[in-house]
Amino acid sequence: MSISSRFAVAIHILALLDINKEGRNTSEFIAGSVNTNPVVIRRVIGLLGKAGLVHTSPGVGGASLARLPQEINLLDVYRAVQNDPPGELFAAHDKPNPKCPVGQNIQGTLDTVFKRAESAMEDELAKVTLDQIVFDLVRGDR
Amino acid sequence: MSISSRFAVAIHILALLDINKEGRNTSEFIAGSVNTNPVVIRRVIGLLGKAGLVHTSPGVGGASLARLPQEINLLDVYRAVQNDPPGELFAAHDKPNPKCPVGQNIQGTLDTVFKRAESAMEDELAKVTLDQIVFDLVRGDR
DNA sequence: ACCACCTGTAACTATTGTAGTTACAATTGT
DNA sequence: ACAATTGTAACTACAATAGTTACAGGTGGT
Numbered sequence: 001m002s003i004s005s006r007f008a009v010a011i012h013i014l015a016l017l018d019i020n021k022e023g024r025n026t027s028e029f030i031a032g033s034v035n036t037n038p039v040v041i042r043r044v045i046g047l048l049g050k051a052g053l054v055h056t057s058p059g060v061g062g063a064s065l066a067r068l069p070q071e072i073n074l075l076d077v078y079r080a081v082q083n084d085p086p087g088e089l090f091a092a093h094d095k096p097n098p099k100c101p102v103g104q105n106i107q108g109t110l111d112t113v114f115k116r117a118e119s120a121m122e123d124e125l126a127k128v129t130l131d132q133i134v135f136d137l138v139r140g141d142r
Numbered sequence: 143m144s145i146s147s148r149f150a151v152a153i154h155i156l157a158l159l160d161i162n163k164e165g166r167n168t169s170e171f172i173a174g175s176v177n178t179n180p181v182v183i184r185r186v187i188g189l190l191g192k193a194g195l196v197h198t199s200p201g202v203g204g205a206s207l208a209r210l211p212q213e214i215n216l217l218d219v220y221r222a223v224q225n226d227p228p229g230e231l232f233a234a235h236d237k238p239n240p241k242c243p244v245g246q247n248i249q250g251t252l253d254t255v256f257k258r259a260e261s262a263m264e265d266e267l268a269k270v271t272l273d274q275i276v277f278d279l280v281r282g283d284r
Numbered sequence: 285a286c287c288a289c290c291t292g293t294a295a296c297t298a299t300t301g302t303a304g305t306t307a308c309a310a311t312t313g314t
Numbered sequence: 315a316c317a318a319t320t321g322t323a324a325c326t327a328c329a330a331t332a333g334t335t336a337c338a339g340g341t342g343g344t
Contacts, residue, residue, distance in 0.1 A: 001143045001330065002226055004302065005233040008252055016244050026319065033242040034235060037304055058320045059312025084144055091147040093176060100175040102158050102279055109278045110150055113270050121263035128255050136251045137244055143301060146331065179333055200291045201341030
């Protein structure tokens with residue numbers, strides 16, 4: 001299975017908040033750009049808010065970045081919207097037979113390898129900041 | 143979401159085939175070690191067979207490794223059991239609004255970043271061979 | 285040739301996660 | 315006061331996974 005599209009939507013939202021920082025970013029406006037339902041946007045913004053990446057205000061609010069775009073990287077975003085705890089990108093198979101030499105030790109062995117692979121991916125995400133994404137988007141527009 | 147436990151099960155199976163290469167590895171025996179249903183094992187072995195990692199024979203068969211354990215790495219296994227095509231670990235959000243400068247270009251921008259992160263993970267998997275896994279398992283047994 | 289054993293596969297169920305949608309109370313700025 | 319907007323609950327639809335039963339067909343030993 002693949003990582004939920006919430007991640008892609010979240011990046012889209014943050015990029016839009018930066019580019020359109022003058023305008024009023026209602027969930028409906030953002031939903032128009034992402035092409036989905038406003039509630040989906042509000043849900044993702046809620047997660048980003050809990051993670052301290054955006055400021056939101058109820059009522060006639062709209063959202064805005066809580067940090068400079070240079071100070072938001074994609075790992076921050078990934079962690080914010082991925083509700084699986086870190087270290088669980090790969091699922092272990094539960095309760096292998098402890099009476100078997102393989103079953104007895106496989107969990108630990110796999111855990112080490114899986115964590116290493118997951119970290120490699122996350123390190124790559126951490127290298128990319130929101131302002132790089134925005135730069136790329138705007139450049140592509142010319 | 144996380145990567146299906148088929149991957150962990152597949153590694154377990156391959157390790158067992160190597161360690162128990164003298165014995166007869168029926169799906170029921172393997173299922174005993176993994177602690178699941180024999181049909182689940184046969185399904186995974188089917189995928190491993192299609193990928194050329196194991197030999198299977200119908201009837202009173204049992205499975206065996208098709209290559210030396212030094213010549214099977216975890217990326218081979220990952221690709222064998224992961225039916226999503228490569229490059230789709232991260233899901234894109236479909237059809238963003240092309241009238242919006244963000245929606246217009248975000249797909250390409252994200253694609254580049256996502257591919258890089260996925261490759262980093264896969265490179266890490268490719269570094270680990272089955273015989274390293276087996277070595278680790280047997281060592282843990284002492 | 286028989287037969288016990290095993291594989292390959294189809295069909296079904298249960299469970300889970302995601303995404304989209306409607307609805308509405310609570311909050312805010314004008 | 316009022317119109318607009320958020321935050322959230324509740325529901326539907328859908329897809330993937332894993333487990334299970336069932337069974338047709340191949341294989342090797344005797």
